[in-house]
Amino acid sequence: MSRIEQRFAELREQNRAALIPYVTAGDPEPGATVPLMHALVEAGADLIELGVPFSDPMADGPVIQKACERALRFGTGLRDVLAMVAEFRKQDTTTPVVLMGYLNPVERMGYETFAETAKAAGLDGLLTVDLPPEESEDVVGLLEQSGIDPIFLIAPTTSETRIDHVARAARGFVYYVSLKGVTGSQSLDVSALAERLEGLRCHTGLPLGVGFGIRDAETAAQVARVADAVVVGSAIVRLAEEHDGDGEAFARAAAAVVREMRTAMDAARSPGAAATV
Amino acid sequence: MNKIDWAAFPDARGHFGPYGGRFVSETLMGALDELQQVYEQYIGDPDFLAELDHDLKQFVGRPNPLYHAERLSQELGGAQIYLKREDLNHTGAHKVNNTIGQALLAKKLGKTRIIAETGAGQHGVATATVAARLGLECVIYMGEEDTRRQSQNVYRMRLLGAEVVGVKSGTRTLKDALNEAMRDWVTNVDDTFYIIGTVAGPHPYPAMVRDFQSVIGREAREQHLAMTGKLPDTLVACVGGGSNAIGLFHPFLGDESVEMIGVEAGGDGVETGRHSAPLCAGQPGVLHGNRTYLMEDENGQIIGTHSVSAGLDYPGVGPEHAWLKDIGRVNYVSVTDDQALAGFHRMTRTEGIIPALETSHAIAHVLDLAPQMRPDQSIIINLSGRGDKDLNTVAEREGITL
Ligand SMILES: Cc1ncc(COP(=O)(O)O)c(C=O)c1O
Numbered sequence: 001m002s003r004i005e006q007r008f009a010e011l012r013e014q015n016r017a018a019l020i021p022y023v024t025a026g027d028p029e030p031g032a033t034v035p036l037m038h039a040l041v042e043a044g045a046d047l048i049e050l051g052v053p054f055s056d057p058m059a060d061g062p063v064i065q066k067a068c069e070r071a072l073r074f075g076t077g078l079r080d081v082l083a084m085v086a087e088f089r090k091q092d093t094t095t096p097v098v099l100m101g102y103l104n105p106v107e108r109m110g111y112e113t114f115a116e117t118a119k120a121a122g123l124d125g126l127l128t129v130d131l132p133p134e135e136s137e138d139v140v141g142l143l144e145q146s147g148i149d150p151i152f153l154i155a156p157t158t159s160e161t162r163i164d165h166v167a168r169a170a171r172g173f174v175y176y177v178s179l180k181g182v183t184g185s186q187s188l189d190v191s192a193l194a195e196r197l198e199g200l201r202c203h204t205g206l207p208l209g210v211g212f213g214i215r216d217a218e219t220a221a222q223v224a225r226v227a228d229a230v231v232v233g234s235a236i237v238r239l240a241e242e243h244d245g246d247g248e249a250f251a252r253a254a255a256a257v258v259r260e261m262r263t264a265m266d267a268a269r270s271p272g273a274a275a276t277v
Numbered sequence: 278m279n280k281i282d283w284a285a286f287p288d289a290r291g292h293f294g295p296y297g298g299r300f301v302s303e304t305l306m307g308a309l310d311e312l313q314q315v316y317e318q319y320i321g322d323p324d325f326l327a328e329l330d331h332d333l334k335q336f337v338g339r340p341n342p343l344y345h346a347e348r349l350s351q352e353l354g355g356a357q358i359y360l361k362r363e364d365l366n367h368t369g370a371h372k373v374n375n376t377i378g379q380a381l382l383a384k385k386l387g388k389t390r391i392i393a394e395t396g397a398g399q400h401g402v403a404t405a406t407v408a409a410r411l412g413l414e415c416v417i418y419m420g421e422e423d424t425r426r427q428s429q430n431v432y433r434m435r436l437l438g439a440e441v442v443g444v445k446s447g448t449r450t451l452k453d454a455l456n457e458a459m460r461d462w463v464t465n466v467d468d469t470f471y472i473i474g475t476v477a478g479p480h481p482y483p484a485m486v487r488d489f490q491s492v493i494g495r496e497a498r499e500q501h502l503a504m505t506g507k508l509p510d511t512l513v514a515c516v517g518g519g520s521n522a523i524g525l526f527h528p529f530l531g532d533e534s535v536e537m538i539g540v541e542a543g544g545d546g547v548e549t550g551r552h553s554a555p556l557c558a559g560q561p562g563v564l565h566g567n568r569t570y571l572m573e574d575e576n577g578q579i580i581g582t583h584s585v586s587a588g589l590d591y592p593g594v595g596p597e598h599a600w601l602k603d604i605g606r607v608n609y610v611s612v613t614d615d616q617a618l619a620g621f622h623r624m625t626r627t628e629g630i631i632p633a634l635e636t637s638h639a640i641a642h643v644l645d646l647a648p649q650m651r652p653d654q655s656i657i658i659n660l661s662g663r664g665d666k667d668l669n670t671v672a673e674r675e676g677i678t679l
Contacts, residue, residue: 055578056452056564058459059302065446077576103300103563108577130300130563134290155304157466162306180304181464 003096003124004149004172007046008207008228015269017224019044019262020209021254022100022233024051024067025084026076027240032247034087036254041095043255044262048088049127049231052081052101059102059129061184063234066241078105078114082121089122098125098151098172111139119146125172127151133169140169153177154200167204173229175209176200184234188213194226217257217264224265225273232261281604283530286597291480291567294603296596299479301459301566308466313481315385320488325381332377333492336410339374341365343500343657349627356510356650358643360630360660361497361525370633370662371493371521372403376472378489380407383470390414390469394458396423396451396517397588397635398430399662400474405439415439418457420450423587430666448581451517451591455565475518476595479566483595490524497657498528505655511536511646514659515638516556516609517588519595521661526607536608538646539598540638542584543611553582555594556602556609569596585614585670586634588662616641621664621671633662634670 001009011018021040025033037048053071057064078101085097099118106114106128118126126148131139133152140150149172154163156179167174176197178188197208210223211231223230236254243249267273291297299309319325333339341362350358363371376393383391391408392415395401401417408415417434421443424431434441447453455478462471476483476490494512501509512529514522516539529535544552552558555570562571564579572580572592584590601607612620617634620641625631632640639658647656664671672679 053578055447055580056456058456058565059463061460062446069446072578075576077578079576104571104573104579105577107562107568108573108575129302130566132299132301132303132306135298135300153303155302155306157304157307159307159310166303177302177304180466182460185464 002147002149002172003094004047007096008173011046017227017265017269018046018209018229019220019258019265020047020049020229020231021045021236021258022049022051022231023254024053024064024071024237025081026053026071026074027067027237028070028245028247028250030074030076030080032250033084036247036251037088038091039251039255040258041092043258045095045258047096047098047229049098049100050081050085052078052099052105054102054105057102059182061182061234063184063238063241067237070240078109079117082117082123085123086121096124097122098127099123100127100129103128103131106139111142115142115146115148118148123148125149125151127175129153133166136169151175156180156196163200163203167206170204170206173207173209174200174204175211175231176227178210178213181212183212185213186215188219190222193223197226217260220261221264221268224268230261230265287480287484291484293597293600295561296569296599297480297483297567299566300563300568301479302463304463305466309479309481311386312382315382316481316485319382319385329378329381333374337367337373337377338365339492340496343497343504345504346628349624350647352627353644353647355647355652357652357655358647359501359509359655359657361493361657363493363521363659363661364630364632364663368399368403368406369665370399370403371490371524372400372474373406374492374524375474375486375489375520376400376403376407379470379472380411383413384411386470388468388470390465391472392416392418392458392461392469393472393474394418394451394454395474396420396454396590397586397633398423398427398434398666399588401439401441402430402433402437404472404474405434405437408439409437416461417441418444418454418461420444420448420454422449423451426587426670427666429669450582451587452579475520476523476597477518477565477567477569477593483567483597486520487523487527487597490520491527493521493524493659494526494528497525501655501657508532508535509657510650510654511538511656513538513540513639513643513646513656515540515589515635515661516594516598517591517635518593519598521659523595523597525657525659530606537606538642539607539609540642541609541611542586542589542638543613544583546613547611551583552611553584553589553591554611555592556598557611561599564593567596569593569599585617585674586638586667588633588635589638610642612638612641618671618674620644630660631664632660633664634667636661
């Protein structure tokens, strides 16, 4: 069983939804990331999504664009990010780590080298937002050999036929993009989301994570009632900007947000909680 | 070379050999499927093609001439030089051939809002123009650096009723404008049609834009045959994303005797690293929805480009060019900013035609090439646009304030 499967199995048993914070690796500086990851786990994160900085983050809103720019000031690249994962693994052998980013850095490194290095580092999953299943055959084969789950997105615009296609290629969990837009957008409609997730469950038995547009503990709790995982990105990354280059202050603030979301999400799933969304 | 069935490219999923394809976030996949479907339906539809022809004739002013540049040919003392006069199109460049076509498709799809990216502003102007004509809302994304270099075109777009958004992210040039347009599209995909301005982007854009631009080569082929009784020996065009070049080249691909040269922007010189010549000095990667040659660093980050011409200042290139390079059908070279400037002046003074700085790159290459050829041979240069938009840039480089 992969680390991701293991983690979702445990959570299912406890009737909890996974909390997955996203942070951009190397933001605000390279040394800040591994301590930040540990702080997030301690505050209640179940998986960590680590963003690979990219010069042209087309699917990201201004908050994560700026995070990429901050990280790129230090030249943080994919090899550095994998080294951070390896460093994290020295202390934490159970929390799954998924890289999220764009295809070109992986292409440049070479799929084979990436798969080998990532396996050695203890990486669990890879989500490249600009790689639909149609173009992913080569890389998916290599990832599977290395025990790394390819994570794919399903969007509000994904047709029924495509859903099956995506679900067949996906491993680990399916990432449902909750809205039409870039990361950090602000118009999540929870009741429409619930209906959509119901529909998706007819197509896949994989856990369903929801991301884009989860800004606060209240939204996280609402989503936790209907999804298996809640991905929170811009709401956390925004704090790096607020703490202006101070990695430790950022980690404390990020941990506080995660803790608050954790509490709200667990309360929403507790037997006494109102079932309405 | 083995006989290639040029019409068979791209394949059904938009691949030219290893290049092209569709590398976008899931949210856009449905819209691209929809676009591919209408494009495939209409590109063979006689009524649609008649409508397109009508617009190209009555609104754009096609066919434009294939002009024999006799004085320049004589001065250079080699091949006869012919100019395909895309600068005489309405709005002053080849870009409008494509925006007319895509706008017709937008109408068929019932979209009410048009967006586009622009570098030099020519595509932005051509898009704002068709949007005005059809009464569609129009938003143009343009890197801040380019809004400064091409301020006249910014004003033209605004006069035409478009909203021009200056993009402040990244290097503030064309690639960042494209990123921002993609972000807009992913957010407003229900009512918005994205008119990409060159043969880049995810499938079906490279094929669709090529098909709309191929009117250039179809006309030029017929005109050259009528004027000289034979095919040209060499075609030369500048390559930014590559739409004017592919438009000229594509109808000639099956004519094995015709040599083709794409001219990239060498900036300060390819050896300095300050240039925009991915085919000459880049390597394959994935950006803006397709696999192609890119300018990138060892981490796969896209690097800043440089060219005196905003329309060539782009780190990628259309995937069909990447493939044509690899199979050896087209030869790609680069010329520097200074050479392009020399080409600009030479054309202006010798033929009375002020070319765009983008086009001046193709001209500069011909200044070297023509003397190596015989007077019974011929070259067609794609005169992709006129230079009015570049007067400030040229003056500034020469220390003149207008
Ligand atoms: C006159 C002119 N020529 C050429 C180009 C380069 O684009 P492409 O390579 O797609 O023809 C531009 C782009 O703005 C242009 O304005």
